[in-house]
Amino acid sequence: MSVPELPVPEAAPRGGRRPSRRLPWRDRVVVLVMVALPAVFVIALVWVPAVLSVILSFGAWNGIGDVSTIQWIGTQNYRDIVEIYPPFWPAIRHNLIWLAFLFLGPTLLGMFLAVVLDRNMRFSRFYQTAFYLPVVLSLALTGFIWQLMYSRDQGLINQVFGTDTDWYGDPSVNLWAALVATAWRHTGYIMLIYLAGLKGVDSSLREAAAVDGASEAKTFFQVIFPVMRPINMIVVVIVVIESIRAFDLVWVINRGTNGLELIGALVAQNVVGEASRYGFGSALAVIMMVISSVFITLYLRVVFRQERER
Amino acid sequence: MNKNRGAIATVCMGVLALIWLFPLLWAVLNSFRDYAYTQAHGYASFGGWTLQNYVDVWQNAELGKYFVNSVIITVPAVVLTLFLSSLAAFVLARFSYRFNLALLGIFLAANLLPPQALLVPVFRMYREVPLPMAMSDTGHLLGSYWGLIGINVAFQIGFCTFVLSNYMKTLPIEIYESAEVDGASVWRQYWQLTMPLVRPALAALATLQTTWIYNEFFWATVLLGGQGDKFPITSALNNLRGQFFTDYNLLSAGSVLIALPVLLVFFVLQKHFVAGLTLGSTKG
Numbered sequence: 064m065s066v067p068e069l070p071v072p073e074a075a076p077r078g079g080r081r082p083s084r085r086l087p088w089r090d091r092v093v094v095l096v097m098v099a100l101p102a103v104f105v106i107a108l109v110w111v112p113a114v115l116s117v118i119l120s121f122g123a124w125n126g127i128g129d130v131s132t133i134q135w136i137g138t139q140n141y142r143d144i145v146e147i148y149p150p151f152w153p154a155i156r157h158n159l160i161w162l163a164f165l166f167l168g169p170t171l172l173g174m175f176l177a178v179v180l181d182r183n184m185r186f187s188r189f190y191q192t193a194f195y196l197p198v199v200l201s202l203a204l205t206g207f208i209w210q211l212m213y214s215r216d217q218g219l220i221n222q223v224f225g226t227d228t229d230w231y232g233d234p235s236v237n238l239w240a241a242l243v244a245t246a247w248r249h250t251g252y253i254m255l256i257y258l259a260g261l262k263g264v265d266s267s268l269r270e271a272a273a274v275d276g277a278s279e280a281k282t283f284f285q286v287i288f289p290v291m292r293p294i295n296m297i298v299v300v301i302v303v304i305e306s307i308r309a310f311d312l313v314w315v316i317n318r319g320t321n322g323l324e325l326i327g328a329l330v331a332q333n334v335v336g337e338a339s340r341y342g343f344g345s346a347l348a349v350i351m352m353v354i355s356s357v358f359i360t361l362y363l364r365v366v367f368r369q370e371r372e373r
Numbered sequence: 374m375n376k377n378r379g380a381i382a383t384v385c386m387g388v389l390a391l392i393w394l395f396p397l398l399w400a401v402l403n404s405f406r407d408y409a410y411t412q413a414h415g416y417a418s419f420g421g422w423t424l425q426n427y428v429d430v431w432q433n434a435e436l437g438k439y440f441v442n443s444v445i446i447t448v449p450a451v452v453l454t455l456f457l458s459s460l461a462a463f464v465l466a467r468f469s470y471r472f473n474l475a476l477l478g479i480f481l482a483a484n485l486l487p488p489q490a491l492l493v494p495v496f497r498m499y500r501e502v503p504l505p506m507a508m509s510d511t512g513h514l515l516g517s518y519w520g521l522i523g524i525n526v527a528f529q530i531g532f533c534t535f536v537l538s539n540y541m542k543t544l545p546i547e548i549y550e551s552a553e554v555d556g557a558s559v560w561r562q563y564w565q566l567t568m569p570l571v572r573p574a575l576a577a578l579a580t581l582q583t584t585w586i587y588n589e590f591f592w593a594t595v596l597l598g599g600q601g602d603k604f605p606i607t608s609a610l611n612n613l614r615g616q617f618f619t620d621y622n623l624l625s626a627g628s629v630l631i632a633l634p635v636l637l638v639f640f641v642l643q644k645h646f647v648a649g650l651t652l653g654s655t656k657g
Contacts, residue, residue, distance in 0.1 A: 094464055094468065097460040097463065101460060101480070104523070104527045108491075108527035110479070110483065113486060113490065113494075115494035116490055116493060119494065176386075179382060179386065180386070184386070190387070190389075193391070194390065195647075196393070197393070197397070198650075199584055199635040199639045199646065200397075200635060201588030201607050202590065203588075203590045203607055203608070203611060204588075204628055204632055207614075207628045208400050208628055210621075211403065211624070211625060217411075219399065219416060219417070222417050247396065251393075255647060300485075304485055307487050308488070311591065315590075315611050330490070330492055334493055335496075341493050341497065344492070348487075348489060351489060352487065355485065355490070362481075363482060366535075
């Protein structure tokens with residue numbers, strides 16, 4: 064097994080493109096259809112709902128009647144969320160902890176592992192495999208596998224340490240238990256991304272640094288890290304987006320309640336099941352959307368800069 | 374000195390790697406143990422080997438049915454995603470229209486939006502769209518495979534289009550010039566010239582997307598909500614817990630069975646999986 068064998072597209076001679084000459088009409092129709100088909104999917108199932116979420120967030124609706132039964136109540140939903148909805152602030156806090164933890168824990172660890180394993184050490188491939196094996200498992204499954212560690216009566220941790228903690232249930236620890244399970248899966252993912260990036264570091268740069276007598280740490284911070292800059296940007300965006308989206312794990316543990324409130328789970332709680340408060344759920348969704356859009360914009364800027372440089 | 378440090382690093386990595394493998398190995402180990410035995414001796418014991426957990430899980434929880442559901446959802450979703458993205462990617466890579474960047478932006482941003490943010494409208498819209506009973510026994514898109522496949526496709530098109538168009542841009546322009554001289558239509562340039570050349574990227578993306586959609590939990594859980602029988606295996610596990618997975622050895626066996634397809638993919642198609650992941654991120 065080895066990290067990418069595929070020729071990763073480089074800023075090499077740009078193939079394919081040329082100033083669009085006028086195509087025969089048949090070809091023009093074909094091009095139009097080729098773009099329109101996927102665009103219809105994306106627009107109808109992602110962008111139209113996104114806009115509708117915004118609109119619905121200004122109304123009160125139980126979703127049973129048709130659209131005319133919506134009561135338009137202005138920004139009442141948002142005010143209720145901020146002022147009287149008990150799980151909202153805990154959820155925001157948990158999402159922020161989630162984000163900080165992912166950065167300081169698995170992301171840094173993944174980067175560190177990549178830097179170490181990049182240097183052809185013995186058994187490097189075996190180690191890489193071990194670290195990214197969890198990446199292929201779903202987060203829901205990750206939750207179950209860790210339950211075998213965490214369960215109060217049958218879990219390994221309590222048996223080994225003689226403790227009596229319900230790691231998934233006790234609201235003072237369950238967030239951290241969930242975070243450890245997430246980290247188990249997240250580290251390998253980050254490692255993979257950096258490993259691929261490090262392949263792009265010119266080895267002569269490294270040698271030159273070694274000849275100059277630079278220490279390992281210095282080489283890393285002054286030679287390798289700058290080269291990884293665009294990857295850092297992507298990783299930041301991935302981590303932020305993952306932290307906002309986080310859902311699966313807490314949903315399988317206890318549907319995002321009792322210490323595991325996350326904004327994504329709150330949206331689902333308000334829509335699925337008995338509650339069906341569509342306007343309120345939409346307002347929560349819009350808050351998620353606004354936060355993520357900042358980072359999506361950041362991401363697109365990086366991508367477009369690269370596109371233009373080609 | 375340096376050699377010593379190398380040895381220490383190897384040992385540290387080894388320990389860390391074993392820690393990483395442990396949770397999965399623990400699940401595998403206990404899936405083969407008798408519940409009565411582990412109850413009597415505790416899990417930190419050795420013995421009580423049996424295959425009965427697997428037999429029980431397979432028969433009582435009807436895992437086979439849920440595996441079939443996963444296939445029904447995953448295969449069309451992956452094929453459709455790759456087909457639609459390759460269409461858009463070809464246009465993006467081959468022509469420079471003014472709308473190219475905007476299109477890429479719309480696709481990519483859609484890929485990054487939190488799915489929960491779209492839940493309410495998608496949920497409600499799906500309930501409004503009628504389908505003939507032959508296509509959906511609920512009578513509309515909600516609770517049908519069609520709806521679930523559609524939303525999975527819509528979310529993944531952005532990523533695949535981006536990766537594929539970057540890949541297509543590396544193809545030499547000369548092949549298109551000579552194709553044009555031969556009078557090949559746009560469709561032929563796409564289908565007969567480009568598609569065979571991007572097979573490695575398609576293989577990588579197919580591997581990745583199969584894993585992702587097989588693992589997808591959120592949409593399957595909410596859109597098939599009332600239809601427990603239709604759940605793909607990843608969501609079904611959550612429902613089966615408590616009902617059939619009465620003890621942790623059974624739960625282990627269930628988890629191992631559910632992980633099996635992706636682990637198989639991992640070991641057999643590892644190269645493609647990794648390539649797919651890194652194709653998108655490093656050039657992202």
